[in-house]
Amino acid sequence: MLFMRQIEAALSLKIKTLHGNEYFNDLPEDLLKEIAAHTQLREYQRGEAFFWEGDPCHGLHIIEQGSAKIYRLSPQGRQYIVRVLQEGDTFAEVPAFDGGTNPVNVEALEACRVWVIEAEFLRRLVLAHPQFAQKILVNFGKMLRNMVHQVSEMAFYQVTHRLARLISELPQNDSQGRPVPRWTQEQLAARLGTVREVVARSLRELERGGAIRMEDHCIHIADPSALEQWAHP
Amino acid sequence: MLFMRQIEAALSLKIKTLHGNEYFNDLPEDLLKEIAAHTQLREYQRGEAFFWEGDPCHGLHIIEQGSAKIYRLSPQGRQYIVRVLQEGDTFAEVPAFDGGTNPVNVEALEACRVWVIEAEFLRRLVLAHPQFAQKILVNFGKMLRNMVHQVSEMAFYQVTHRLARLISELPQNDSQGRPVPRWTQEQLAARLGTVREVVARSLRELERGGAIRMEDHCIHIADPSALEQWAHP
DNA sequence: TAAAGACTGTAACTAAAGTCACACTTCTTG
DNA sequence: CAAGAAGTGTGACTTTAGTTACAGTCTTTA
Numbered sequence: 001m002l003f004m005r006q007i008e009a010a011l012s013l014k015i016k017t018l019h020g021n022e023y024f025n026d027l028p029e030d031l032l033k034e035i036a037a038h039t040q041l042r043e044y045q046r047g048e049a050f051f052w053e054g055d056p057c058h059g060l061h062i063i064e065q066g067s068a069k070i071y072r073l074s075p076q077g078r079q080y081i082v083r084v085l086q087e088g089d090t091f092a093e094v095p096a097f098d099g100g101t102n103p104v105n106v107e108a109l110e111a112c113r114v115w116v117i118e119a120e121f122l123r124r125l126v127l128a129h130p131q132f133a134q135k136i137l138v139n140f141g142k143m144l145r146n147m148v149h150q151v152s153e154m155a156f157y158q159v160t161h162r163l164a165r166l167i168s169e170l171p172q173n174d175s176q177g178r179p180v181p182r183w184t185q186e187q188l189a190a191r192l193g194t195v196r197e198v199v200a201r202s203l204r205e206l207e208r209g210g211a212i213r214m215e216d217h218c219i220h221i222a223d224p225s226a227l228e229q230w231a232h233p
Numbered sequence: 234m235l236f237m238r239q240i241e242a243a244l245s246l247k248i249k250t251l252h253g254n255e256y257f258n259d260l261p262e263d264l265l266k267e268i269a270a271h272t273q274l275r276e277y278q279r280g281e282a283f284f285w286e287g288d289p290c291h292g293l294h295i296i297e298q299g300s301a302k303i304y305r306l307s308p309q310g311r312q313y314i315v316r317v318l319q320e321g322d323t324f325a326e327v328p329a330f331d332g333g334t335n336p337v338n339v340e341a342l343e344a345c346r347v348w349v350i351e352a353e354f355l356r357r358l359v360l361a362h363p364q365f366a367q368k369i370l371v372n373f374g375k376m377l378r379n380m381v382h383q384v385s386e387m388a389f390y391q392v393t394h395r396l397a398r399l400i401s402e403l404p405q406n407d408s409q410g411r412p413v414p415r416w417t418q419e420q421l422a423a424r425l426g427t428v429r430e431v432v433a434r435s436l437r438e439l440e441r442g443g444a445i446r447m448e449d450h451c452i453h454i455a456d457p458s459a460l461e462q463w464a465h466p
Numbered sequence: 467t468a469a470a471g472a473c474t475g476t477a478a479c480t481a482a483a484g485t486c487a488c489a490c491t492t493c494t495t496g
Numbered sequence: 497c498a499a500g501a502a503g504t505g506t507g508a509c510t511t512t513a514g515t516t517a518c519a520g521t522c523t524t525t526a
Binding site: 072074075076078080082094095097098100103104123126127128129130131133134136137138140141142143144145147148149150151152154155156157193194232233 | 305307308309311313315327328330331333336337356359360361362363364366367369370371373374375376377378380381382383384385387388389390426427465466
């Protein structure tokens with residue numbers, strides 16, 4: 001059994017992190033100090049759950065190090081990955097601000113360090129600092145646009161097209177330029193809302209068409225314009 | 234060719250409407266008066282577009298009368314209905330608050346009267362009145378939860394199950410208790426992300442199973458628990 | 467009220483997605 | 497380093513979804 005670990009962190013480190021975050025980067029120094037007092041650093045192992053769907057929400061999360069997946073499970077045990085989180089990404093905004101339970105599961109893909117800012121405190125912050133509220137609002141808008149895109153893509157396109165689009169959008173490196181871990185076929189399938197075998201089939205189809213090339217199980221884009229043809233039919 | 238019509242509306246009517254809306258119902262009277270000055274009433278015919286995807290946003294919309302659909306179109310011309318709007322519903326919050334273009338198309342299903350509140354003015358309002366911002370935030374959260382649900386339902390369940398769920402959630406009457414217009418098979422299909430013929434097939438399947446009964450093309454729930462079985466497999 | 471348009475029902479067929487089975491190849495990790 | 501776990505490749509098969517086609521019905525509306 002694995003357990004999340006709470007880490008001691010210096011005030012200065014907390015403030016530095018907040019400074020680097022899109023939500024907090026232009027708030028006054030003394031306010032950051034106050035926020036820092038409601039911020040904790042946590043550590044998770046690969047495969048460990050941050051929280052489960054239906055859990056009460058701990059707070060707003062910011063990934064300091066590592067990566068994670070946001071996903072839902074069907075009653076039959078199938079997984080759908082809503083989003084993959086990289087360093088610097090924030091998540092759990094929705095329950096943090098509406099006070100409801102977590103709508104999704106989140107699990108570490110690699111060992112992770114994560115900042116958690118108390119939800120209750122943030123809701124007070126929103127009421128005191130409207131320009132902060134506005135940033136959250138804009139980000140919620142971005143997420144909603146994204147979701148509308150995701151759901152209509154699922155409705156319109158078949159697996160090979162969605163796979164082509166996913167491949168062409170996969171980041172090769174994280175924000176510090178280090179390579180990100182490659183996706184397994186199982187993960188690609190869960191991201192696309194299908195099963196592993198179908199992804200394998202679609203990969204072969206893209207390879208036969210010359211759009212990609214597999215090299216010891218890594219996907220390389222062989223012909224970007226051919227891939228684009230697949231992605232935008 | 235049809236054209237949207239701008240309607241003169243008394244200040245008192247505008248204020249009465251704002252009072253009845255979840256976003257504005259607890260703002261002070263003199264502020265409502267100011268908002269009303271930035272609010273217009275518009276009228277649309279059945280089938281007329283409110284706006285198109287990619288258009289700049291006019292403002293926050295509130296349906297005074299009628300119903301409408303929010304949808305996206307595939308390059309092949311397939312339609313996916315993101316949401317159906319009834320009286321009292323608000324929409325276009327996302328572009329109104331993030332200042333971007335409309336992410337979706339909206340079209341009147343019946344003749345509509347719609348209030349439009351200037352986007353530019355609302356963005357100033359958010360900065361001046363944090364409790365207003367918070368309401369928007371909570372509503373954005375509700376929409377995001379909804380979208381996560383929609384996309385994972387699409388990934389997990391097949392058409393007949395999604396159809397069963399849709400049928401069991403279809404409102405029979407609007408907020409004033411008047412019957413809402415029934416959905417065509419084409420519309421059901423667009424809502425579910427499939428095509429008309431498949432919906433027809435699935436309807437027959439649900440009928441053979443005794444969950445529903447068709448009576449001159451209207452869907453009646455014959456056995457609620459059987460329908461639940463289909464909806465939550 | 468006749469014609470056009472929108473909607474429904476259904477069958478036959480094709481294509482895409484999902485399931486099952488199993489061999490093979492890495493990676494952990496005791 | 498050996499054993500197990502996790503991941504991959506692939507073929508055969510079943511099921512579900514999408515396409516095509518066309519007849520019949522109901523509603524507008526000229």
